[in-house]
Amino acid sequence: MLDLHVHLLGHMDRLATRENIREYLEQARNRKIEQIGFADHDQYWDQLNLPLIREVALEYPEIQVRVGLEVEYNVGRKQSIGEMIKSFEFDYIIGSVHEIGGWGFDYPSEEETHYQQDSDELYSRYFSLVEKAACSGLFSIIGHYDLIKIFKVRPKTDVRILASRSLEAIKDNGLVVEINTNGRYKPVQEFYPEIKLIEEMNKRGIPFTLGSDAHEAGVVGRDLGEVCQLLKSLGVKELQGFKNKQQVPFKLF
Ligand SMILES: [Zn+2]
Numbered sequence: 001m002l003d004l005h006v007h008l009l010g011h012m013d014r015l016a017t018r019e020n021i022r023e024y025l026e027q028a029r030n031r032k033i034e035q036i037g038f039a040d041h042d043q044y045w046d047q048l049n050l051p052l053i054r055e056v057a058l059e060y061p062e063i064q065v066r067v068g069l070e071v072e073y074n075v076g077r078k079q080s081i082g083e084m085i086k087s088f089e090f091d092y093i094i095g096s097v098h099e100i101g102g103w104g105f106d107y108p109s110e111e112e113t114h115y116q117q118d119s120d121e122l123y124s125r126y127f128s129l130v131e132k133a134a135c136s137g138l139f140s141i142i143g144h145y146d147l148i149k150i151f152k153v154r155p156k157t158d159v160r161i162l163a164s165r166s167l168e169a170i171k172d173n174g175l176v177v178e179i180n181t182n183g184r185y186k187p188v189q190e191f192y193p194e195i196k197l198i199e200e201m202n203k204r205g206i207p208f209t210l211g212s213d214a215h216e217a218g219v220v221g222r223d224l225g226e227v228c229q230l231l232k233s234l235g236v237k238e239l240q241g242f243k244n245k246q247q248v249p250f251k252l253f
């Protein structure tokens with residue numbers, strides 16, 4: 001079992017201390033997570049202490065501890081993202097889209113704005129950013145692939161059609177998609193991505209990884225056992241872990 005989407009700093013309500021790191025790793029051990037990856041938001045770059053994670057990891061030899069980063073993809077930031085990524089030996093980078101043209105669409109306060117738009121257009125604009133992120137060469141994993149559904153606004157057109165070009169880009173660029181369980185605790189109440197998109201990805205040969213998107217230690221590993229069962233029932237044979245930007249397969253038993 002893996003969990004590669006864990007926020008040590010939460011929403012900057014916690015610090016990168018030894019005790020905090022241990023709390024996450026204790027929870028990972030209790031939940032029998034073989035590989036855990038810390039991937040804080042790049043906006044907290046100055047508060048990170050990435051070497052400390054590697055140091056505390058030595059106390060837990062039974063767990064593979066990985067260091068990643070969740071990066072907000074934005075065309076204008078491509079260069080600064082590139083520099084950030086090069087400045088540390090990350091195991092992987094998650095590329096996420098939480099903003100469309102400067103609009104931070106996933107905040108609870110933005111729900112109403114979702115209803116006021118043409119849903120197909122909303123999804124198309126979102127997926128075209130995901131496509132650009134996949135083509136940017138910056139990322140190893142696409143985070144919460146269909147986050148745009150967060151407030152349960154559905155497109156009129158089949159989502160697989162709207163998603164098609166971004167899926168092609170993910171496949172062509174060798175990226176991995178995470179099954180992110182946090183969506184269950186948002187208004188949409190389902191994992192990211194939804195099942196028919198997981199099926200479509202599997203058909204296209206896109207590999208998967210797992211992420212709880214935990215913003216506190218108690219959430220590490222949440223619902224991931226259920227995801228493993230689901231993936232197996234869909235015929236998925238393995239998951240991808242990471243080390244030093246390389247994919248490392250985990251058999252799904
Ligand atoms: Zn995110």
Ligand SMILES: [Zn+2]
Pocket residue numbers: 005007070213
């Ligand atoms: Zn996250």
